Amino acid sequence: MMLVESVICGVIFLLTKGARCEVTELIAEAGSQVVLPCKCEASQCDPAAITWSKNDKGTVWRKQSSGLQYWGSNWFGKGDTRVRCPHSEFAKGDYSLQINGLKEEDGGLYTCKVELRGHVTYTKVMLRVLKVSISPSAPMWGELVSTQCTLTPRLDGAVVQWMLNSYPLGPKTPGVINLNEGHLTAKAADKLAGTWTCLVHKSKNVWQASVELSVKGIIQPPKDDTKLYAALGSPFTMPCVFSPGFSPTRTLVEKLNSRIPQVFNNRSSSSSSWDKSIIIQEVVPENEGKYTCTGTTKGRRLTRTMHLVVAKIVMSKKKGSMMLSCQLSDSSEVTDYEWVHVSYDINGTKSVGPILHGQTVSVKESGGEWMCRYIGKNGLLGNVTTQVHFMAGLSGEKSSGVSSNTGTVIGLSFLLVILLLILAQMYKNHQRRKRILQYPALETIVHTVSNEREEREKNRLKE
Incomplete structure (x- = not known):
């Protein structure tokens, strides 16, 4: 190809007085914008006549020395021109051609002819269009996918990666x-979804073009064995979401590895036909484990696995403080733990204290709400909260209060004992009186003796 272009340039140079021929190689991605260079090197470039042409499509664009512009019939339609030369650059001698929305058929050899005061200059540009295509663009799991990388016109000696x-x-x-x-053929799967890039190498030059491939199926959870995190005692939505537009049948969310497989039918509030998520009203330790989301669509049975991890906070007393420990049934993805203390004043205003780090932290006189956030390499995995209530005796200041209460209790106990003794003595006197009343003569004798004793005591005092 380059040999043919050199011969053409040589012929032009010999047949045209003052002509100059240059060749520029360009490779651009389909759908992009490209600028084909063409510049006048004279000190005064106005007024000049410029003609852009393509080897197989004739005139693309031209401008007469009077300033009138014309577009070729193949490049102009319905008021929308994909090619233009910026007017603001004409005075600078820049007649570069701009092509928008590059198409595969735009590839080929372009010629820029500049006529200025009898002097003619030819600038040749070989434009190659790099395109990546995928068919089908959004396959289902298991379908065959064909990808193709083309360079139009071809470039001899180029290597594709x-x-x-x-x-x-x-x-x-x-x-x-x-x-x-x-050309590449593959079987559609989650691992093949994303950005496909074709790289073309030639000597030290590299050109590339990309296209996105999305695989239809179950989109939530996004991949097999996805770990999901739920706080103990809180509600949780177990995801089972198919690609939009799907209406799967025989959908099922099931817990595995249990004596009796647990099937959940409590659907989420979503009204879409492709969202088959279920709700666990209150997470319990037994919910931890492996689950599957399955459904049939277009005659194909789709399955996704996920693992539910249950998180909780365990509290214990230790030397005047409260120890808080953030525990997960599976902590393999956790790289850090963050503790946040949340408190509220009398007006209900919320305030957040400093952040503590570590799976276990010691809390002193900081009751209220504590939140444990567990972090993974890609960010926050989840959080769990608890309420901390401090009892008397956790701090030294409250110990004196305990001693004062102990003294009060001892004093009340002493008074209670005295009262019981008095009651016992009164009961004994009452019983004795009952026995005496059973013998009236004895009662008379007792009264007589008692009266005589009182008389003797009075007489002795008078003496």
Whole structure:
């Protein structure tokens, strides 16, 4: 191709007085904007006549020395021109051609002809269009996907490489069935969803084009064995969401690895036909474990697995303080724990204290609400809260109050004992009086003796 272009330029140079021929190589991605360079190097470039043409489509755009502009019939339609030369650059001698919404058929050899005071300059630009296509663009799980990378016109000696989400793809990549440079066939799966990039290498130059591939199926949870986090005692929604537009049948959310498989039918409030999530009204320790979300759509049975992790806060007293421990049934994804103290004043205004770190923290005289946030490498995984109530005796200041209460209790106990003794003596006197009343003569004798004793006492005092 380059040899043919050189011959053409040589012929133009010989046949045209003062002509100059330059060749520029450009590669651009389909759908993008590209600028084909063409500049006048004379000290005074106005007024000049410029003509842009394509080897197989004739005139693209031209401007007469009078300033009138024309577009070729293949490049102008319904008032929308995909090609233009910015007027503001004409005075600077810049007649570069701008093409918007680049198409595959736009690839080819372009010529910019500049006529200025009998001097003619030819600038040639080889435009190659790089395009990546996927069919079907949104396959279902298990369907075959065909991807193709094309360069129009072809570039001899170019090497094609494939990338998926910035990682190289090869024949041994899971899901890849056939890899033949510009063409790749794979079986649709979650791991193949994302950005597919075709890289074209030639010498030290690299060009690339990308396209997005989305795989239809179950979108929530996003992948198998996804860990979900729920706080003990709180409600939780177990996700089971299919691609929008799907109306799956025989959907089921089931807990596995239990003696009797647990099937949940308490659906979420979503009205969409593809959201089959279920609600656990109150999480209990037994909810921890592995679950599946399954459903049938377009004759294909789809399944997604997930693991529910239950979180709780365990409290214990230790040397005048309260120990709070954040415990998860599976902490393999946790990289850090953050503790936040939330309190409210008499007006209900909320305030947040400083953040503490660690799975277990010591709390002193800081009752109220404590929240444990567990963090993973990609951010927050979840949180769990608890209410802390401090009892008397947890601090030294409250110990004196305990001693004072102990003294009061002892004093009341002493008075109670005296009262019981008095009551016992009164009971004994009452019983004795009852026995005496049974013998009237004895009672007379007792009274007589008692009166005589009193008389003797009075006479002795008088003496």
